[in-house]
Amino acid sequence: MSEKLTKEEKIFRKRHSTAHIMAEAVLQIFPDAKIAIGPAIDDGFYYDFDLPRKLKEEDLEDIENRMRDIINKGASFDKEVISREVALERFADQPYKVELINDLPEDAEISLYHSGDFVDLCKGPHVENSSQIDPRAIKLMSIAGAYWRGDSTRPMLQRIYGTVWNNAKELRFYLNKLEELKKRDHRKLGKELDLFHMVDENPGQIFWHDKGWSIYLTIQNYVRNRLSEQNYIEVHTPSVMPKSLWERSGHWAKYKENMFITESEKREFALKPMNCPGHVEIFKQGIKSYRDLPLRMAEFGSCTRNEASGALHGIMRVRGFVQDDAHIFCTEEQIADEVVLFVDLLKSMYKDFGFGDDNIIVKFSTRPEKRIGEDATWDRSEGALANACKVAGLEYEIAEGEGAFYGPKLEFTLVDALGRHWQCGTIQVDYLLPSNDRLNASYIGEDDNKHSPVMLHRAVLGSLERFIGILIEQYAGAFPVWLNPTQxxxxxxxxxxxxxxxxxxxxxxxxxxxxxxxxxxxxxxxxxxxxxxxxxxxxxxxxxxxxxxxxxxxxxxxxxxxxxxxxxxxxxxxxxxxxxxxxx
Incomplete structure (x- = not known):
């Protein structure tokens, strides 16, 4: 009886299997090639090779044709479990495979998959037979360089990217979508419409031109007006703050690798990657009463994060950005009302940008492995957020282990005109940062005693830079009239x-x-x-x-x-x- 698989599992197996078929085709052309890894990825697959010469674009057609021949022969994918010694012997002429075998834990199962004349070190899973793959539904897309194991000190390999779908119609749809994506690329349109530019010598930083800045200010002023309707106060905090503050907040231990560190007068400072510790410092000025809560504090805070250069992508992923950031200081009893109010605001704002309820996916992100605080506190914060979702009538998916290091969160993902997902809005329940053990914020309760407030971290758009990039691609540069630089x-x-x-x-x-x-x-x-x-x-x-x-x-x-x-x-x-x- 055949295994029951989901649609996603079926296409994953096809993509993984097609990567093996591509490797077999490459070895037919280059018998002395050294093979590395070949996983399935979103929308396709790739395989890394050490080859005797540099590949050309015209090589892809030859490899594709050989792949179709292999598929048409209908070879089965058969698993074989072997010992470490046998594996090392089988791949003695393949140094990258030998390294992978040697790095496996002592008790790891070592398996091979045979298909036709090809055998690979692989844990699977695969299709039962290559005849399950439509030869008309495959296409090799591009060639790129890739360091072995992502290490720039190791050999540079040649990576071939490909895609495979269930049939030729699905492949055509995908290729047409890629063409549309090229037309909508925010980097291309940003240049054509004279909105912004970026330079290689200053990675991840944006130079806004007057037209782009017009859009930026329009959005910023729109957000400011919407927040004033809900009685937010607007503040501004320093861009550089001392190591001691980041240590107390927990960022120095949990987030330091993403921070730009500087020094002055033999003291360490960091450019702020987020605004929350600064907002707690403002809250702590003067005595606060329970009557002052909830206190909603907003900032268009300029943040800097030391993102890896390889992760940067136009204005979608940058090092310098501004968030429509705000923090709500409230009592535990006020959490549900504040979440409901925030969700209503978020949906209303998204609608103004052209995203209705059908374009929003909500995820509930639970405690991550790398976190601060005790499990009892996390139980409390996750329970409070779940109750708030119930009061708000909010349906959500669970994202296990994806919460912030200080608290669980709701993530609001937008689905754009091309069906792509963009995580934008968020609200996070935080009992830890304002507590006595961390930043020591307090208010006087009805009982005349000091209490730590709950801190709700929230944003609707997230990074303004990234949100503008999303809008450029959503509307292919033809912005709604209220946003357009020239109306x-x-x-x-x-x-x-x-x-x-x-x-x-x-x-x-x-x-x-x-x-x-x-x-x-x-x-x-x-x-x-x-x-x-x-x-x-x-x-x-x-x-x-x-x-x-x-x-x-x-x-x-x-x-x-x-x-x-x-x-x-x-x-x-x-x-x-x-x-x-x-x-x-």
Missing amino acids: VMVIPVAQNFNEYAQKVTAQLKAAGIRVKLDDSDNRMNAKIRAAQNEKIPYMFILGEREESENQVSVRLRTGEQHQGMPLEESVNWVLGKINTKELI
Whole structure:
């Protein structure tokens, strides 16, 4: 009786098996090749090789064809368990396999998988037979360099990436999706739309241009206004703080490798990777009463984290960033109400950016292995967060061991237009950082005694930089009108209408609309093309009739047109689109 597998398990086995088939094909072409590792990964697989020459793109087609021949022969995948001595003998001419075998624990099971003429050191699992793989559903994607075991002091190998799907239709869908991703790549669009740039000599840091900074400030001001509605106070804390503070908070022991360390006057300091210890320091100033709680403290805090250079990715993963960060100091009894209030705010804000409830996945992240505090405290904090989710009517998935080192958390993941997942919002329940054992924050309770507050760490967007990157790719650079750097381009059809165009521009600007005037001597169609290339939502086209009747003709970047709209009405129409956060 065949094993019952999930859809994910089935495709994983196909990808793992196809990696073996690719290795067999490579060995047919390069019999002296040394093989390393070949796992399944998201959307595909790869295998690392030590080859006698550098591969070329045209080699991929040859390898693909040989893979199809191997698949069509229908070889079975058979497992064999062997001793360490036999394994070392079998792979005596494969130094990378020998190293892997020697590094296995003494009591580890050592298994091989045979398929056709190929045998590999592998724990599986695999498909039963290569005939279960559709030869039309495979494609080799790229060649890259990869240091053996990720160590730059070890040999540089050649890595071949590939993908495999259940059938040719799924493969075509995936390849079309990749093409769409290339068009939407925030790094490409950031350059084309003149939003920002980054330089290799200053990795992970962003130079915002005026258009990109306009989007940044629009989002920041939007968040600020939404927080003021819920009575948050806004603060600002230093970017550099002493080692002693980070030691008390626990970051020095649990997070130091991600911190930039500096020294002054024989004392160590760190650039802050997060804002929470600074907010506790502000809370501690003056005597707080239970009547002051909940105290919601927000900061657009500039943070710096020593991310590995290989992990950096455009503005999505950087070293310098700002969070829409806030901390809520409350009593244990107030946790549920504060979580409910936060979830409502988060969903409302996501909706304004074009993400509805169907675009949100919630995960409950429990205690990690690397943590501070006693299990009893973690039981208490996880129980409080679970109860808050129940009160909020929030459905979630469990993410075992993914919590922060000081407390459990809810993570809110957005699903974008291409089905990709982006973890953005979070709320974390923390009994530990403000406690007497750590940062020693307190308030006077109804019983006139001192108590440690509970600290809720929360963010809706997360890193503003990363969220803007998500928006660029979500909208392919065609931002909703309320976010777009330029909301209206005024286009006179000829030079003699420039004076009227200046009047229209002034009226739009006076209404608070971000507007530009193209009074160049270019032809009208060239001006429209330029505005469309900038992905400007609305173009006001002005000619003789528009001037004589104090009107505008509105052209949307979608091509839709509204002829002969009175000027005042057109201004109010744009304001309505902005105020209601419409997508176009």
